[in-house]
Amino acid sequence: MEDNTNKAVLTKCTHCKHEMSQPLLCDHCETLNPLPSFMDFFQLMGLPRRFEIDLKTLHEKYITLSRHSHPDFHAEDEPDVMALAMTVAAAVNEAYRTLSDPIRRAGYLLELLGGPASAQDKSVPGGFLNTMLMLQEELEDARVAADAAAKARLKQVLLTQRDGLLKSVERLFADLEAAAACEATRQQQLHEIREQLNAVSFVRKSLSQLE
Amino acid sequence: MPYNEKVLDHFNNPRNMGSMDKAARDVGTGIVGAPECGDVMKLQIKVDDSGVITEAKFKTFGCGAAIAASSLATEWLKGKTLDQAGELKNTELAHELALPPVKIHCSVLAEDAVKAAIEDWKRKNAAPAETALATEEMQGKTKT
Ligand code: FES
Ligand SMILES: [Zn+2]
Numbered sequence: 001m002e003d004n005t006n007k008a009v010l011t012k013c014t015h016c017k018h019e020m021s022q023p024l025l026c027d028h029c030e031t032l033n034p035l036p037s038f039m040d041f042f043q044l045m046g047l048p049r050r051f052e053i054d055l056k057t058l059h060e061k062y063i064t065l066s067r068h069s070h071p072d073f074h075a076e077d078e079p080d081v082m083a084l085a086m087t088v089a090a091a092v093n094e095a096y097r098t099l100s101d102p103i104r105r106a107g108y109l110l111e112l113l114g115g116p117a118s119a120q121d122k123s124v125p126g127g128f129l130n131t132m133l134m135l136q137e138e139l140e141d142a143r144v145a146a147d148a149a150a151k152a153r154l155k156q157v158l159l160t161q162r163d164g165l166l167k168s169v170e171r172l173f174a175d176l177e178a179a180a181a182c183e184a185t186r187q188q189q190l191h192e193i194r195e196q197l198n199a200v201s202f203v204r205k206s207l208s209q210l211e
Numbered sequence: 212m213p214y215n216e217k218v219l220d221h222f223n224n225p226r227n228m229g230s231m232d233k234a235a236r237d238v239g240t241g242i243v244g245a246p247e248c249g250d251v252m253k254l255q256i257k258v259d260d261s262g263v264i265t266e267a268k269f270k271t272f273g274c275g276a277a278i279a280a281s282s283l284a285t286e287w288l289k290g291k292t293l294d295q296a297g298e299l300k301n302t303e304l305a306h307e308l309a310l311p312p313v314k315i316h317c318s319v320l321a322e323d324a325v326k327a328a329i330e331d332w333k334r335k336n337a338a339p340a341e342t343a344l345a346t347e348e349m350q351g352k353t354k355t
Contacts, residue, residue: 118246118247119247119316122244122245122246124244124246129242129243129244129251130242132244132251133242133251133253133270133272136251136272137270140272197246198244198246199246201246201247201248201249202244202246202249202251203249204249205248205249205250206249
């Protein structure tokens with residue numbers, strides 16, 4: 001699918017004035033250009049703004065940008081270039097941390113698309129909290145009894161649940177992309193994604209207790 | 212720190228931990244969760260014929276503040292009418308426990324649990340006509 005979200009940030013290099021095919025790093029002279037304030041993490045990493053991304057591209061971009069914004073790389077430069085490098089390095093780290101993890105990426109993308117944060121919309125799929133409470137109780141029993149087999153089984157249940165939720169998040173994002181819906185439908189779709197992501201957050205918490 | 216002895220005690224020795232029979236007609240159960248942190252809370256009330264709460268229990272899988280807030284809430288609920296119980300505000304819990312701003316959502320969780328328990332009791336104990344109406348309403352909701 002064609003994506004043109006990146007076209008908006010194309011500018012000329014501040015150093016050599018060449019047209020840049022990507023934001024931030026000039027492909028002609030490799031000068032680090034100022035970070036446009038409106039740039040989101042997808043744009044920063046040169047990726048289309050969607051849930052399914054190419055992790056290999058993300059990683060390569062991360063390596064390139066990290067190298068070019070590394071303090072050692074700019075050791076001889078003016079203080080303002082040094083400061084810019086530090087800003088870029090921090091943004092690149094945060095972008096990589098967010099986009100490389102599917103749960104974080106989904107939450108970030110959801111809010112970027114105008115969806116609700118978990119503090120605004122706490123809903124979860126029907127019956128989900130009941131299941132969670134039951135699992136938590138079993139988890140507690142397994143912990144008290146130091147029952148390793150029960151813990152392993154519960155972990156498997158939780159992992160399956162998490163993967164299922166992430167699958168439906170992926171599907172919901174794809175649906176959202178596929179059809180230009182009216183605003184009400186769009187909000188409903190975003191709400192459904194939030195529901196799944198909220199559920200993931202409960203599952204993740206339980207999983208962390210098994211580590 | 213404005214913690215007093217009594218309040219600290221809710222952190223260290225939470226009251227009313229446990230469960231009641233979820234299926235019993237005089238028991239209302241509220242199960243709520245905070246997606247921000249992944250904590251889950253169950254709060255139950257037992258209501259007598261005159262509409263007074265005689266017993267309250269909770270089970271909280273969450274942080275210390277959420278446990279203290281549910282402990283305090285269950286203590287406070289006993290002897291209250293359902294209407295009085297419905298007026299419990301998370302801000303009162305947060306204030307009394309001197310919760311810092313990052314822990315406010317833990318007290319919100321307790322308030323939500325109380326509300327959900329009351330609603331569950333009302334649903335179970337609604338007169339037949341009201342039940343039909345409530346069901347209609349719910350179906351109407353799911354359709355939209
Ligand atoms: S941190 Fe989530 S309920 Fe307290
Ligand atoms: Zn250049």
